[in-house]
Amino acid sequence: MTQPPSGELKWWQRGIIYQIYPRSFQDASGDGVGDLRGITRRLPYVASLGVEAVWLSPIFTSPMRDFGYDVADYVDIDPLFGTLEDFDALVSEARRLGLKVMLDYVPNHTSSDHAWFRDALTGRGSAKRDWYVWRDPAPGGGLPNNWKSHFGGPAWTLDEASGQYYLHQFLPSQPDLNWANPEVQTALLDVLRFWMRRGVDGFRVDVLNLLAEDERFLDEPLNPEWRPGMIEYNQTLHVYTNDQPATLDYVRMMRGVLDEFGDRMMVGEIYLPVERLLRYSGTPQQPLAHLPFNFHLILLPWDAGQVRAFVDEYDAACREAHSWPNWVLGNHDQHRFKTRVGAPQYRVAQTLLLTLRGTPTVYYGDEIGMENVPVPFDQMVDPAGLQQPDVPSASRDPERTPMQWDASPNAGFAPADATPWLPLAQDFARVNVQAQEADPDSDLHYFRALTRLRREHPALVGGDYRPHESGHPNVFAFGRTQGEEQVTVLLNFGAETRELGETAGGETLLSSLGDRPAADAPLRPHEARVVRR
Numbered sequence: 266m267t268q269p270p271s272g273e274l275k276w277w278q279r280g281i282i283y284q285i286y287p288r289s290f291q292d293a294s295g296d297g298v299g300d301l302r303g304i305t306r307r308l309p310y311v312a313s314l315g316v317e318a319v320w321l322s323p324i325f326t327s328p329m330r331d332f333g334y335d336v337a338d339y340v341d342i343d344p345l346f347g348t349l350e351d352f353d354a355l356v357s358e359a360r361r362l363g364l365k366v367m368l369d370y371v372p373n374h375t376s377s378d379h380a381w382f383r384d385a386l387t388g389r390g391s392a393k394r395d396w397y398v399w400r401d402p403a404p405g406g407g408l409p410n411n412w413k414s415h416f417g418g419p420a421w422t423l424d425e426a427s428g429q430y431y432l433h434q435f436l437p438s439q440p441d442l443n444w445a446n447p448e449v450q451t452a453l454l455d456v457l458r459f460w461m462r463r464g465v466d467g468f469r470v471d472v473l474n475l476l477a478e479d480e481r482f483l484d485e486p487l488n489p490e491w492r493p494g495m496i497e498y499n500q501t502l503h504v505y506t507n508d509q510p511a512t513l514d515y516v517r518m519m520r521g522v523l524d525e526f527g528d529r530m531m532v533g534e535i536y537l538p539v540e541r542l543l544r545y546s547g548t549p550q551q552p553l554a555h556l557p558f559n560f561h562l563i564l565l566p567w568d569a570g571q572v573r574a575f576v577d578e579y580d581a582a583c584r585e586a587h588s589w590p591n592w593v594l595g596n597h598d599q600h601r602f603k604t605r606v607g608a609p610q611y612r613v614a615q616t617l618l619l620t621l622r623g624t625p626t627v628y629y630g631d632e633i634g635m636e637n638v639p640v641p642f643d644q645m646v647d648p649a650g651l652q653q654p655d656v657p658s659a660s661r662d663p664e665r666t667p668m669q670w671d672a673s674p675n676a677g678f679a680p681a682d683a684t685p686w687l688p689l690a691q692d693f694a695r696v697n698v699q700a701q702e703a704d705p706d707s708d709l710h711y712f713r714a715l716t717r718l719r720r721e722h723p724a725l726v727g728g729d730y731r732p733h734e735s736g737h738p739n740v741f742a743f744g745r746t747q748g749e750e751q752v753t754v755l756l757n758f759g760a761e762t763r764e765l766g767e768t769a770g771g772e773t774l775l776s777s778l779g780d781r782p783a784a785d786a787p788l789r790p791h792e793a794r795v796v797r798r
């Protein structure tokens with residue numbers, strides 16, 4: 266199939282999505298937590314990266330027990346982050362800079378502080394009771410079934426006043442909405458309209474695959490592969506709570522609302538194998554989510570053979586499903602990719618992310634090579650970590666630490682006398698935006714070089730993907746072709762120098778090692794090279 270020239274691609278196909286975790290980007294108010302005015306101030310920097318859109322993790326009214334993924338009012342801004350006027354100012358600054366704005370839409374659950382849930386708690390007669398998922402205790406008493414919360418413990422909490430349990434796939438303070446109820450659908454779809462009228466271009470949809478539950482409420486089967494040390498949620502297989510048929514109806518409704526406004530998009534947070542994942546993008550006749558997030562580069566071991574096998578499979582499956590591919594290396598729930606793949610492989614991974622066919626999503630700070638920041642248990646704030654003290658990797662604090670802007674106290678993230686909500690990286694005096702702006706060999710300049718290549722070479726954006734036989738198990742090589750233009754990407758996942766043989770030839774456009782070796786020169790340890798034929 267021929268790809269359309271990149272000029273015909275939509276913004277969400279052509280461009281890079283940059284994820285901002287608002288608590289950690291820039292604190293303008295001086296309370297140690299990032300805010301909207303801070304983000305607005307830093308938008309020129311974001312634009313200078315060559316990205317297309319910013320996605321803000323939740324900024325809505327919230328008691329912050331899950332740091333905003335527990336929404337108490339979908340149509341207002343939490344005072345910690347600012348006001349609706351601050352948001353409007355952010356959108357107009359983004360417009361001025363040519364950036365799209367995406368918000369995080371959290372339709373699966375509200376906060377227990379939401380007026381709807383408070384009303385539901387008044388009793389079985391409440392008009393909002395059926396907006397949530399209630400069950401009687403099991404015969405003889407106790408939990409209705411064995412469903413588990415993602416953060417450990419049961420997915421049910423007893424409401425003593427009524428004697429019924431309510432469902433929460435995350436914290437007890439995050440009750441699941443009942444999407445089978447048409448009133449819930451109407452209310453939640455109106456949330457999308459509210460923000461699109463305010464100028465929002467798209468949404469990242471939280472846990473899109475968890476919206477529906479099997480209404481028989483049967484126990485989920487035990488997972489034979491579970492071992493101590495793994496999170497408790499994985500003790501069972503989620504055949505009745507994950508990826509249920511009705512979910513696609515709800516996705517279709519959301520898509521319908523987006524289409525009322527034109528040129529908007531949604532990307533769903535969905536951790537599923539490729540075949541099931543792509544069902545969320547629907548068919549050309551009946552499109553659903555524009556992009557179902559592809560998290561497989563995070564989930565796979567960093568191994569050239571396994572990465573290549575996955576890219577081949579996914580690219581082919583996307584073509585067949587007429588779904589546009591997308592790629593992710595990091596987000597606010599996953600450990601920093603530089604820590605995961607190891608510092609020597611950092612630029613190899615960054616090059617892969619920005620040269621594969623499909624929309625890349627970049628997590629704030631990854632462009633300067635921020636790493637996990639160890640946060641000791643007594644400073645831990647993430648409920649996923651606090652609730653699972655026996656699984657040290659469960660805490661997401663290490664990947665949520667403040668953006669490192671400069672070498673001043675608090676790294677320019679917050680005024681010197683503020684206490685940032687999470688500790689700063691120890692290396693911030695060296696690893697920060699200001700220092701890297703001044704160093705032409707920095708990770709930041711490498712990132713910009715990659716985004717510049719994407720602008721200058723449309724094959725890198727819209728071109729076909731074709732793997733090359735590199736002859737070395739540790740070298741992943743592929744071509745991107747559009748019309749006359751052919752760009753080849755050579756990635757050395759290993760620490761040995763490799764002769765290039767057949768993949769060689771052409772002109773080197775970029776090397777991760779900062780020089781311009783001949784296109785057919787041996788690939789050096791951990792080198793990523795982009796070559797034009």
Ligand code: GLC
Nearest residue numbers: 331334435471472534597598
């Ligand atoms: C998603 C979010 C995560 C949050 C959870 C519950 O997985 O990415 O941060 O804790 O949903 O809303």
